[in-house]
Amino acid sequence: xxxxxxxxxxxxxxxxxxxxxxxxxVSPKEISEEINSPQxxxxxxxxxxxxxxxxxxxxxxxxxxxxxxxxxxxxKLSHIVKAIDGDNIYNxxxxxxxxxxxxxxxxxxxKFKEIxxxxxxxxxxxxxxxLALDIKTGIAFLKTY
Amino acid sequence: xxxxxxxxxxxxxxxxxxxxxxxxxVSPKEISEEINSPQxxxxxxxxxxxxxxxxxxxxxxxxxxxxxxxxxxxxKLSHIVKAIDGDNIYNxxxxxxxxxxxxxxxxxxxKFKEIxxxxxxxxxxxxxxxLALDIKTGIAFLKTY
DNA sequence: TATAAATAGGATAAAAATATCCGAAATAAG
DNA sequence: CTTATTTCGGATATTTTTATCCTATTTATA
Numbered sequence: 001x002x003x004x005x006x007x008x009x010x011x012x013x014x015x016x017x018x019x020x021x022x023x024x025x026v027s028p029k030e031i032s033e034e035i036n037s038p039q040x041x042x043x044x045x046x047x048x049x050x051x052x053x054x055x056x057x058x059x060x061x062x063x064x065x066x067x068x069x070x071x072x073x074x075x076k077l078s079h080i081v082k083a084i085d086g087d088n089i090y091n092x093x094x095x096x097x098x099x100x101x102x103x104x105x106x107x108x109x110x111k112f113k114e115i116x117x118x119x120x121x122x123x124x125x126x127x128x129x130x131l132a133l134d135i136k137t138g139i140a141f142l143k144t145y
Numbered sequence: 146x147x148x149x150x151x152x153x154x155x156x157x158x159x160x161x162x163x164x165x166x167x168x169x170x171v172s173p174k175e176i177s178e179e180i181n182s183p184q185x186x187x188x189x190x191x192x193x194x195x196x197x198x199x200x201x202x203x204x205x206x207x208x209x210x211x212x213x214x215x216x217x218x219x220x221k222l223s224h225i226v227k228a229i230d231g232d233n234i235y236n237x238x239x240x241x242x243x244x245x246x247x248x249x250x251x252x253x254x255x256k257f258k259e260i261x262x263x264x265x266x267x268x269x270x271x272x273x274x275x276l277a278l279d280i281k282t283g284i285a286f287l288k289t290y
Numbered sequence: 291t292a293t294a295a296a297t298a299g300g301a302t303a304a305a306a307a308t309a310t311c312c313g314a315a316a317t318a319a320g
Numbered sequence: 321c322t323t324a325t326t327t328c329g330g331a332t333a334t335t336t337t338t339a340t341c342c343t344a345t346t347t348a349t350a
Contacts, residue, residue: 001146001234004338007241014252027296041339047298060347061295077253089146096152098289107159107276107285108222111267112146119260131252140252144243149308172326186309192328205317206325 006084009045011035011142013080016055016065017072017132025064036143045084052083072132078123090120151229154190156180156287158225161200161210162217162277170209181288190229197228217277223268235265 002010012031019026028043035042046065049055054075055067067075081089093100094112101109134140147155157176164171173188180187191210194200199220200212212220226234238245239257246254279285 001237001239002241004241007239010253011240011251038339040341043297044299044339050297057297058347059295059297059345061293062348063296063346065297092146094146094152095156095287096147096149097286104289105285106156106287107279108155108271109285111271115260115264115267118263122256122260126253126256134252140250140254141242142240142251144249183309185311188327189309189329195327202327203317204315204325204327206323207318208316208326210327 002081002089003085005041005045006081008035008037008042009049009084010077010080011037012042012046013049013055013067013075013128014131014135015142017067017075017128018135020067020069020072021132021136025058025062025066027064031065034142049080049083052079054079054083067128073127073129075128076124077126077128077131078120081123090116147226147234148230150186150190151226153180153182153187154194154229155222155225156182157187157191158194158200158212158220158273159276159280160287162212162220162273163280165212165214165217166277166281170203170207170211172209176210179287193228194225197224199224199228212273218272218274220273221269222271222273222276223265226268235261 012035015031015034016026028039028046031037031046032039032042046055046057050057050065055065057063057065093106094108094116095106097106100106106112131140135142157180160176160179161171173184173191176182176191177184177187191200191202195202195210200210202208202210238251239253239261240251242251245251251257276285280287
């Protein structure tokens with residue numbers, strides 16, 4: 001569904017959000033340990049999220065990554081996905097045709113459209129706050145063990 | 146959503162189904178031209194579909210690929226996807242966790258489950274016959290131009 | 291100002307997906 | 321039986337994705 005980079009990016013964002021609520025900045029090292037992802041690769045993805053203004057980075061001693069508390073509820077999964085994987089998952093043809101629309105549909109165009117619209121709706125209506133809360137209360141997890 | 150291989154595989158299967166209805170076997174060359182895909186790569190994918198008993202191949206002169214007319218309506222998109230991409234799209238975690246279920250869910254487990262179940266239902270209820278018919282009647286296409 | 295700690299970012303490596311090439315094996319038809 | 325045609329399958333190449341490494345830059349604090 002998503003690229004590895006995007007999976008890591010979402011998990012990292014949730015972890016950062018959770019810690020930002022608690023007033024803590026986190027480092028790529030801590031993030032990658034807590035979400036079980038390769039550290040340097042995760043750091044690269046964080047850079048992309050910073051550039052897209054989804055998370056903040058603070059350089060230097062006592063620095064790290066954080067999200068402004070005010071913004072956490074406003075950041076939707078769709079923002080993260082778009083920043084990392086682009087919007088192909090929304091607009092792309094299910095069978096890979098370069099142009100596929102009502103005027104020139106692939107054989108599964110309308111059936112796929114329903115699925116994609118459902119996914120889009122879900123990603124656009126799910127925000128980091130609720131997901132971070134599930135981690136905080138321990139009803140959901142960001143790694144296996 | 147799907148790999149390139151899977152996209153080609155679905156498009157190829159639809160094209161083969163359409164031609165099988167008309168009693169024609171088709172070659173990888175003709176297939177790749179009509180679905181606009183790399184020929185040798187497409188041929189490899191066809192081999193996989195043959196091994197999974199989704200399509201038939203006939204070697205030698207006047208050979209090619211075909212699907213028994215009786216079987217066309219029974220072949221679902223899910224069969225093709227499973228043969229090429231496996232069932233990760235059904236069972237895999239949206240955030241890439243190795244184990245993610247009701248007992249140990251990722252933060253988007255239930256939301257993703259809905260989407261995936263919808264996708265699964267769609268793939269399992271869509272068969273090659275209806276798709277091939279849309280190509281035959283010209284209301285849908287397997288390539289852009 | 292010096293130092294330690296931290297992100298930024300370029301260069302590179304490894305792995306996986308995509309794609310090509312070519313000889314072997316099978317088969318229909320002459 | 322021979323020949324032409326066609327799929328099969330292994331080897332290889334290319335591209336993209338994933339991952340690592342190392343240095344530069346920034347910044348808080350002593």
